[in-house]
Amino acid sequence: MNENIIAICPGSFDPVTFGHLDIITRASNMFKKVIVVVASNSAKNCYFTPDERVEMIKKCIPNLNNVEVEHYDGLLANYAAQKGATAIIKGLRAMSDFEYEFQMALTNKELNPQVETLFLTTAAQNMYLSSSMVKQIASMGGDISRFVPQVIKQDIIDRINSKK
Numbered sequence: 001m002n003e004n005i006i007a008i009c010p011g012s013f014d015p016v017t018f019g020h021l022d023i024i025t026r027a028s029n030m031f032k033k034v035i036v037v038v039a040s041n042s043a044k045n046c047y048f049t050p051d052e053r054v055e056m057i058k059k060c061i062p063n064l065n066n067v068e069v070e071h072y073d074g075l076l077a078n079y080a081a082q083k084g085a086t087a088i089i090k091g092l093r094a095m096s097d098f099e100y101e102f103q104m105a106l107t108n109k110e111l112n113p114q115v116e117t118l119f120l121t122t123a124a125q126n127m128y129l130s131s132s133m134v135k136q137i138a139s140m141g142g143d144i145s146r147f148v149p150q151v152i153k154q155d156i157i158d159r160i161n162s163k164k
């Protein structure tokens with residue numbers, strides 16, 4: 001565990017999945033403090049409000065004592081500077097994630113040279129997993145138990161059904 005570094009795990013988390021939770025848990029083992037930040041992705045129309053996403057993440061990680069969860073609406077690079085965070089942790093699934101993540105990492109470095117983006121390889125069983133897939137499966141009545149914790153499963157199903 002690094003005693004000095006504050007790391008942030010940013011994402012849309014709409015909703016959080018086992019893939020995100022694996023990355024958050026591994027980051028919490030690597031750094032003294034991890035802040036999961038629910039940030040805005042202008043390319044996405046989210047099903048859950050930022051506060052709802054924060055609450056869902058908190059419900060999933062009651063035992064990770066060095067992890068905080070917050071919502072932030074501005075630039076991630078500014079948020080990192082405000083928090084004194086010097087590491088951004090992202091999960092990489094397939095090559096398809098790479099170009100987008102590489103672009104974000106370089107942009108964040110340009111905006112805040114103090115911050116390093118570190119990529120964790122996703123666990124093999126989460127290679128194909130995404131929040132959009134979870135929403136799609138739930139909207140078609142499929143079982144999402146293998147993709148999200150039980151404690152938020154019903155929240156997701158209820159929201160999907162209310163959108164129909």
Ligand code: PNS
Binds near residue numbers: 039074104
């Ligand atoms: O889970 P996502 O949607 O891939 O996460 C993307 C996210 C939210 C981390 C990214 O869009 C982001 O950092 N948004 C905050 C605004 C910002 O800093 N934009 C410039 C990033 S280079």
